[in-house]
Amino acid sequence: MTSGVRFLANTPTPFPPRATGRLILIGGILLIAACLRTPVTxxxxxxxxxxxSFALSTAAAGALTTLPLLAFALVSPIAAQLARRQGIEKALFAALAVMIAxxxxxxxxxxxxxxxxxFVLGxxxxxxxxxxxSLLxxxxxxxxxxxxAAYVVVMGMIAALGxxxxxxxxxxxxxNWRLSLVLLSTLPLLAMLCWLPQITTHRHAGGPGAAGILHRGSIWRSPLAxxxxxxxxxxxxxxxxxVGWLPAMITETGYGAAYAGSLHGLMQLATAVPGLLLxxxxxxxxDQRLLACATGLITLVSLAGLALWPAGVVxxxxxxxxxxxxxxxxGLAFISLRAAESHQAAALSGMAQCVGYLLAAVGPMLMGALHDLAGSWYWPLLICSLCAGIMGLLGFLCGADRQIGVRRNRTGP
Incomplete structure (x- = not known):
């Protein structure tokens, strides 16, 4: 009897508790990712x-896509502070509850x-x-x-399906478009249920090392940041x-609205492809400098192509x-790779997404106004091509193997 008990005790379980917990954590991360784009797109x-339904003007209806971007910009810097006070797990759980509300x-x-x-959803x-x-x-x-890559692929695929x-x-x-949008709220509800185990095993992310790095200097003063x-x-x-203007760009060259809509969906599907390869x-x-430069070059070529040879629109x-x-x-990988620890990654993520979404919010309006002034999409597309070139240059700078606040060979940012 004793030997039998000893045998059973020494037999490895097919799914150790730690491995099962890891799978639940990954599942929760992917479900949260599924909620981060679909409610907007x-x-x-x-x-x-x-x-x-509300007899809205075009500008008033356009606010429905601009408001989430403004919410992203305004709330992003606060998110890092929320995580420091409550812990990442509880902050993410609260975020899912806010999405449902x-x-x-x-x-x-x-x-x-x-x-x-x-705005609340955003x-x-x-x-x-x-x-x-920061969690990664x-x-x-x-x-x-x-x-x-995994969570960006899930984010893009679910957004395309939505x-x-x-x-x-x-x-x-x-x-009944209201009910359609309500049904989308089942995604964050499912994510909340999957995330519950992370709340019960919650550990606060604070620590002396984190405080030392954070208070050594503001993340906003770092050139690498x-x-x-x-x-x-x-x-x-x-x-x-x-996202805002591609269908209009395509229809202006003579293609039908249905075809333009299908290409709009194709672009969103294509954003998921790099996740399978990168x-x-x-x-x-x-060192990711060449890879970052390549992303800027591919984007530059695509935008210049739309301006100079619309026949190759696909x-x-x-x-x-x-x-x-x-x-x-x-860019999301750089947030984690260039930060020295998770608190700094949260602060950098808040900074990057605050500035990024401010640019995202003004971009469609700015290019729309330029289109009206120029009478075509030619100049807006060329300006976007120039921005893609700048993005490639920035990628070369931040793609080097270094971290914020960490000196290497007595040099560094």
Missing amino acids: SVAPIVTQIRE GALLRAIDQIACVYLGT AGIAVGNVLLP KRDFPGRIAAMT SAFIVPLTEALQG WQVTLFLGMNSFIYYIA APVIARMK VWTVLLGVGTGAAMIL
């Missing part, structure tokens, strides 16, 4: 129905509630955007590139101009998605 395909508020039959709910997403890179820095320091199915879903619900911030910011500027490459490279659209998607993965 799924509005564009049904914006006509929303306009008709915003989604429900957005479904109320009052335009003020729609606007307020959209605030919740902002916290998730900021804290996921702390819990997956050896797999930052792979985990970043954009593709929101119209058929609304039609199946007899035009600004290089990472502007690399991500330029990419956000270009990406959200494409993870093993980034993991093997201590190629340019795919390249635009690949270039911006690759830059997003690299």
Whole structure:
């Protein structure tokens, strides 16, 4: 009997508790990632129905896509402070609850509630955007590139599916766009349920080492932090101009609205492609300068192609998605790789996403005004090409193997 008990005790379980907990953590991260883009991008395909419900002008309807970006910019710097006080796990759980509240508020039959709910939803997403890179820095320091690529792929794929199915879903619900948007709130609800074990095993992320690095100097005074911030910011500027205006650019060259809409979805799908390829490459490279330059070059070529040879629109659209998607993965990976520890990663993430989404918010309006002034998309596209070139240069600067506040060979930022 004793030997039998000893045998059973020494037999390894097929799923050790630690391994199971790791899988639950990864599942929670991917579910949170699934909530970070879909609630925003799924509005564009049904914006006509929303306009008709409230008799909104084009500018007033455009605020539904601008408000989340402004929320991202305003809330992102606060997210790092929230994580320091409450811990990353609790902050992410609260962010999911805020997303659900915003989604429900957005479904109320009052335009003020729609606007307020959209902003609240954006605030919740902002916290998730900021804290996921910090979480990866702390819990997956050896797999930052792979985990970043995985959650960006999930984010892009779910957003593409949301954009593709929101119209058929609304039609199946007899035009009830409110209920369609409410159904999307099941994603953060599912993520909350999966994230509950992280709350019960919560550990505060503070520590003496973190405080020392954070208070040695403001992250906003670091040249390397600004290089990472502007690399991500330029990419956000270009990406959200494409999200807002690509269908108009395509239809202006003579293609139909349905074809333009399908290419818009194709671009979002293409943003997920780099995630399948970049993870093993980034993991093997201590220096990502050439890779970062390549993302800027691909984006530059795609935008210049749209301006100079519109007949190749399918190629340019795919390249635009690949270039911006690759830059997003690299930029998010840089937040973790260039930070010395998780608190600093949260502060850098808040800085990068604050500046990045401010640029993203003004980009579509700025390029739309320039289009009206120039009478075509030629000059706006060339200016975006120039921004892509600047992004490549910034990528070369922040792609070097170094960290903020850490001196190497007595030199460094």
